[in-house]
Amino acid sequence: EDQVTQSPxxxxxQEGESSSLNCSYTVSGLRGLFWYRxxxxxxxxxxxxxxxxxxxxxxERLKATLTKKESFLHITAPKPEDSATYLCAVQAGGSxxxxxxxxxxxxxxx
Amino acid sequence: xxxxxxxxxxxxTEKGKDVELRCDPISGHTALYWxxxxxxxxxxxxxxxxxxxxxxKSGLPSDRFSAERTGGSVSTxxxxxxxxxxxxxxxxxxxxxxxxxxxxxxxxGTRLLVL
Numbered sequence: 001e002d003q004v005t006q007s008p009x010x011x012x013x014q015e016g017e018s019s020s021l022n023c024s025y026t027v028s029g030l031r032g033l034f035w036y037r038x039x040x041x042x043x044x045x046x047x048x049x050x051x052x053x054x055x056x057x058x059x060e061r062l063k064a065t066l067t068k069k070e071s072f073l074h075i076t077a078p079k080p081e082d083s084a085t086y087l088c089a090v091q092a093g094g095s096x097x098x099x100x101x102x103x104x105x106x107x108x109x110x
Numbered sequence: 111x112x113x114x115x116x117x118x119x120x121x122x123t124e125k126g127k128d129v130e131l132r133c134d135p136i137s138g139h140t141a142l143y144w145x146x147x148x149x150x151x152x153x154x155x156x157x158x159x160x161x162x163x164x165x166x167k168s169g170l171p172s173d174r175f176s177a178e179r180t181g182g183s184v185s186t187x188x189x190x191x192x193x194x195x196x197x198x199x200x201x202x203x204x205x206x207x208x209x210x211x212x213x214x215x216x217x218x219g220t221r222l223l224v225l
Contacts, residue, residue, distance in 0.1 A: 034213060043114075043201050043216035044153075087153070097143075097166065098214065100153040 023088030114217035135204030
């Protein structure tokens with residue numbers, strides 16, 4: 001059974017304090033790994049798609065990386081507006097349905 | 111361009127009543143997905159459509175849940191005889207096609223509360 005585990009469950013940072021969120025997965029035949037941001041009361045907002053180990057993508061203060069077993073979402077010098085829940089999802093094998101992790105709730109204090 | 115839209119944004123109903131939730135996907139997206147998100151839980155897959163057909167209904171939690179899609183566009187998720195445990199946020203997503211690598215874009219969700 002495909003498994004996606006995100007850690008930590010919750011993270012509190014001071015503004016400017018860089019950190020990383022982890023998404024580890026056990027799947028057969030990774031097709032794609034997706035990162036989303038979800039604000040309270042809203043639907044998930046797409047951030048990145050990674051397809052193969054070694055791939056990296058950046059957007060503003062966020063950088064996503066992928067290995068054969070996990071992905072990291074690095075947040076550099078975060079701001080309070082980066083506060084949200086970050087979701088990771090994996091599509092693998094013959095399934096067209098992504099498996100989502102439970103998310104990491106990030107709070108950035110000013 | 112316009113993103114995925116869902117209506118209503120909020121729905122309060124009484125136990126035993128039927129509800130219909132609507133999803134308008136991004137224009138040109140052939141794949142459409144329904145998920146349920148309960149407080150503190152991850153996204154639970156319900157059903158997906160490729161065009162108007164639903165190859166995978168395995169995620170529907172009971173026979174009270176059904177969904178249809180017409181014209182390859184709008185989809186409706188119907189919950190009959192609602193129960194309190196049906197209270198959740200129902201999210202719709204669409205993608206260009208179903209290949210296993212396509213990014214899904216989500217709507218804002220419908221918050222359902224069953225009293």
